[in-house]
Amino acid sequence: MSAGGLKLVESEPASLHADIVGQLRDFIVEGHLAPGSRVPERELCEKFDISRTPLREALKVLAAEGLIELLPNRGARIRQFSEADIRNLFEVISGLDFVAGRLACARITDDAIAAIEKMHLEMYTHYLRRELADYFRVNQKIHQAIVDAAGNPVLSANYANLNSIVRRLRYSANLVGRDRLGDAMREHEQIVDALRRRSSDELALLMFEHMRSKCEAVCEYVRDQQQGDSKDDIPVAALPL
Amino acid sequence: MSAGGLKLVESEPASLHADIVGQLRDFIVEGHLAPGSRVPERELCEKFDISRTPLREALKVLAAEGLIELLPNRGARIRQFSEADIRNLFEVISGLDFVAGRLACARITDDAIAAIEKMHLEMYTHYLRRELADYFRVNQKIHQAIVDAAGNPVLSANYANLNSIVRRLRYSANLVGRDRLGDAMREHEQIVDALRRRSSDELALLMFEHMRSKCEAVCEYVRDQQQGDSKDDIPVAALPL
DNA sequence: CCTGTCATTTTTGAATTCAAATACTTCAAT
DNA sequence: ATTGAAGTATTTGAATTCAAAAATGACAGG
Numbered sequence: 001m002s003a004g005g006l007k008l009v010e011s012e013p014a015s016l017h018a019d020i021v022g023q024l025r026d027f028i029v030e031g032h033l034a035p036g037s038r039v040p041e042r043e044l045c046e047k048f049d050i051s052r053t054p055l056r057e058a059l060k061v062l063a064a065e066g067l068i069e070l071l072p073n074r075g076a077r078i079r080q081f082s083e084a085d086i087r088n089l090f091e092v093i094s095g096l097d098f099v100a101g102r103l104a105c106a107r108i109t110d111d112a113i114a115a116i117e118k119m120h121l122e123m124y125t126h127y128l129r130r131e132l133a134d135y136f137r138v139n140q141k142i143h144q145a146i147v148d149a150a151g152n153p154v155l156s157a158n159y160a161n162l163n164s165i166v167r168r169l170r171y172s173a174n175l176v177g178r179d180r181l182g183d184a185m186r187e188h189e190q191i192v193d194a195l196r197r198r199s200s201d202e203l204a205l206l207m208f209e210h211m212r213s214k215c216e217a218v219c220e221y222v223r224d225q226q227q228g229d230s231k232d233d234i235p236v237a238a239l240p241l
Numbered sequence: 242m243s244a245g246g247l248k249l250v251e252s253e254p255a256s257l258h259a260d261i262v263g264q265l266r267d268f269i270v271e272g273h274l275a276p277g278s279r280v281p282e283r284e285l286c287e288k289f290d291i292s293r294t295p296l297r298e299a300l301k302v303l304a305a306e307g308l309i310e311l312l313p314n315r316g317a318r319i320r321q322f323s324e325a326d327i328r329n330l331f332e333v334i335s336g337l338d339f340v341a342g343r344l345a346c347a348r349i350t351d352d353a354i355a356a357i358e359k360m361h362l363e364m365y366t367h368y369l370r371r372e373l374a375d376y377f378r379v380n381q382k383i384h385q386a387i388v389d390a391a392g393n394p395v396l397s398a399n400y401a402n403l404n405s406i407v408r409r410l411r412y413s414a415n416l417v418g419r420d421r422l423g424d425a426m427r428e429h430e431q432i433v434d435a436l437r438r439r440s441s442d443e444l445a446l447l448m449f450e451h452m453r454s455k456c457e458a459v460c461e462y463v464r465d466q467q468q469g470d471s472k473d474d475i476p477v478a479a480l481p482l
Numbered sequence: 483c484c485t486g487t488c489a490t491t492t493t494t495g496a497a498t499t500c501a502a503a504t505a506c507t508t509c510a511a512t
Numbered sequence: 513a514t515t516g517a518a519g520t521a522t523t524t525g526a527a528t529t530c531a532a533a534a535a536t537g538a539c540a541g542g
Contacts, residue, residue: 015313070256
């Protein structure tokens with residue numbers, strides 16, 4: 001996270017360390033490691049063909065971002081997110097979307113708007129064809145484009161950080177009620193429209209609300225899933241992100 | 242930073258690693274290392290009495306938080322913040338304050354309000370006596386208390402993360418125009434009042450605006466300072482956080 | 483006197499090593 | 513058969529080591 005954590009969006013020649021962090025983050029976000037499972041240092045070392053030192057450095061960073069948790073003398077585990085965790089996450093993302101909307105309206109170029117409209121159409125096509133994976137991919141691209149249009153690297157970095165967690169959840173929750181998908185499309189239409197008109201307050205509010213719906217959708221999925229396989233689940237500790 | 246960068250607020254027995262990260266963060270925030278200067282690994286190792294491995298792990302985390310930057314094969318440097326960086330930072334913090342205000346109004350307990358009012362009085366005393374250091378310390382405590390009252394650990398962690406950078410700047414900018422201080426006091430009065438009345442929209446807006454003023458104050462200071470000692474300054478690269 | 487090249491020293495990044503803590507296996511006792 | 517204890521193996525966390533890269537400094541040539 002970073003925050004959190006925040007990670008850099010290096011223009012630099014890209015160090016090995018940054019590479020490893022990125023690769024490992026993707027690997028986790030894409031769901032190759034089950035939530036709650038331990039992170040197999042040894043295996044990952046040979047997978048990435050590095051020694052334990054750089055891998056462990058990457059683990060510390062990802063722990064700071066909130067993707068994994070470090071248990072003293074017991075290694076790293078893929079974090080499990082309770083519904084409360086997810087609501088907290090989305091509350092913060094909503095705040096970031098709020099500022100992103102305002103700033104984007106003020107700063108976005110006509111070209112960038114055109115690009116977003118193009119992506120919106122592309123997403124619509126995937127929606128019609130029920131190509132879920134592609135739909136989500138373009139969806140993410142649109143949101144990132146709006147955030148980037150705010151022209152604030154700090155915002156982009158923080159947003160990407162929190163979003164990596166949402167994406168990880170989304171990878172598990174690959175199917176969503178089709179009604180929700182329709183709602184999401186409509187919300188996106190309004191968002192693109194507000195952006196086109198550069199209606200700052202309206203866009204900020206729309207994005208805020210859109211995130212709220214998204215949150216409900218993810219929570220719903222997680223609730224269902226946790227009912228389903230609660231038998232072999234580690235009791236979910238509501239840890240701070 | 243995260244994105245944050247985010248750091249955990251462990252209830253766990255507190256690992257050595259987390260300790261080191263915290264200690265090193267404080268050390269940097271408190272301004273013991275000049276902006277733009279290199280981070281002396283060797284010295285810090287003996288200062289904290291650890292080997293390079295855990296120290297370097299901590300450096301990676303702090304780099305992700307945005308406090309330092311890692312130059313490939315050239316070690317770590319204390320980040321310098323341009324005015325643009327600072328504006329970006331505050332834009333994001335404003336967003337977090339916005340949600341913090343809303344949530345705090347909805348969730349804060351009467352006791353917590355009383356505690357904040359008490360701190361407000363304490364800060365006022367320091368203001369009257371022109372005890373700057375104490376004033377800032379209590380100021381920080383109030384803001385953190387409001388954010389914590391939102392009852393959202395993700396928010397608290399992200400806020401703390403971004404704030405550590407602001408605090409670092411503040412440590413350099415230890416003196417502020419006294420008129421600005423008066424303004425800040427008045428803004429705080431309004432904030433505490435809105436919180437007492439649990440006036441959510443009002444509080445969110447007040448905190449948003451308060452951050453804007455704060456941003457201007459810090460920018461002003463940085464501008465002055467960079468004019469002053471521009472001679473020995475490394476050219477400030479406007480790096481992404 | 484300044485500049486550019488080459489050798490030396492230092493610092494960095496990453497692999498390896500080592501001690502301590504945890505997990506696992508075996509075996510015995512109830 | 514299940515549980516508990518003891519010993520072994522594995523994993524973890526951190527120090528040390530090692531090769532490569534960069535900084536420093538000496539020296540020659542302009």
